[in-house]
Amino acid sequence: MIWSRFVRGLTEDWLAVIVGLALVALALTGVLQNIP
């Protein structure tokens, strides 16, 4: 229920923040460096 409410309420604005911060976290923790 919480998940479906979250997905329905998701705007492109918030999605961009989530994806952007996730990519920053992956880069800073070195995960992206291990991807060929």
Place this chain on the structure above:
Amino acid sequence: MNERAVPVAHATRLSRTDAPTWLWWSASFLLMLALAVAAWKLSKIIPVWQPKLKAVEFPVYAVLLGLGAGATLALLGLRERLGAYFRTEFFLKTGLVLLGATIDLKEIMAFGLKGITQAAMLITSVFLFTWYVARWLGVEDKLRALLAASVSVCGVSAAITAAGAVLAKKEHLAYVTGLVILFAFPLMFLQPLAATWLNLPPSVAGAWIGGNIDTTAAVVGAGALHSPQALKVASIAKMSQNALIGVVAFLLALYWVVAVERAPGRRPSLREIWDRFPKFVLGFLLASGVATLAFSSGWVAPTVGRELKHLREWFFMAAFLSIGFGLSFSALREAGWRPVAVYGLATIFNTAVALGIAYLVFG
């Protein structure tokens, strides 16, 4: 969430009902990828073939390729179906959060008090001048926010950030990006010549170049044409200005929500301000803070900064491809000649003020 208080563009729901089939999604993704690779290749090959075109950055190639692909697919009746991945707002805002992570807040301190003074004086005076000249010439509110931010802060990146902060039309962003590159091109050659003619010391020449020219590539080109010392000072002056982009985005977004978009005769509640405020600005500031902390403490290798810059450029590439893909010429025609006049006047003002401030602070 207060549905009535939220503007349409902020409340773009990710609807499942109008989603195309997986086949169209896959084809759209592959098309986007192929165009992004082509635009990236062009941005690398053309400056080698024609060094004078160094100031022409990837957004130009991306918009042109997107425009070509969009027009061709429209003729074939496939543009709507293959347009699923061409989402300007999403790519723009994700790229802006990544841009935040590539801005080291410590760079504001690179020049110490001198750098902050120069950047703050220049940004404030040039922003306000452009803002009021554009209003005097009757330029639309959102377009003048883009013009003022791009001339006063750092060209294309500032125009993109302002476009996100005020939810500008994508055609306006394409227009302003074109102007930034068009004006940076002659300045890259003329300003080092003028600095030599005026017999400016290298540090003053560098501060003048970095404070005036809008695109980073053209700043580096102009600084290198003058002297190694001017190149160094110009690059740092540019970085100091770039680092203030988050502050400008925050203030612009807040001003838009509180003053421009508010209902007449009523003060917006805190809840309304929060609902309308573009959240990517918070992502931008958070990413910038975390990255500054991580890089300055030595937790992460400096090469990670290059990875983040590449990622950011790919997202902006996708955003500009999307802009070209759905570009409406009527919206461009509607904007008219006035933004060119505003940009021209603002550039003349910026050139004069940047020289005065460079002398005052570095002379």
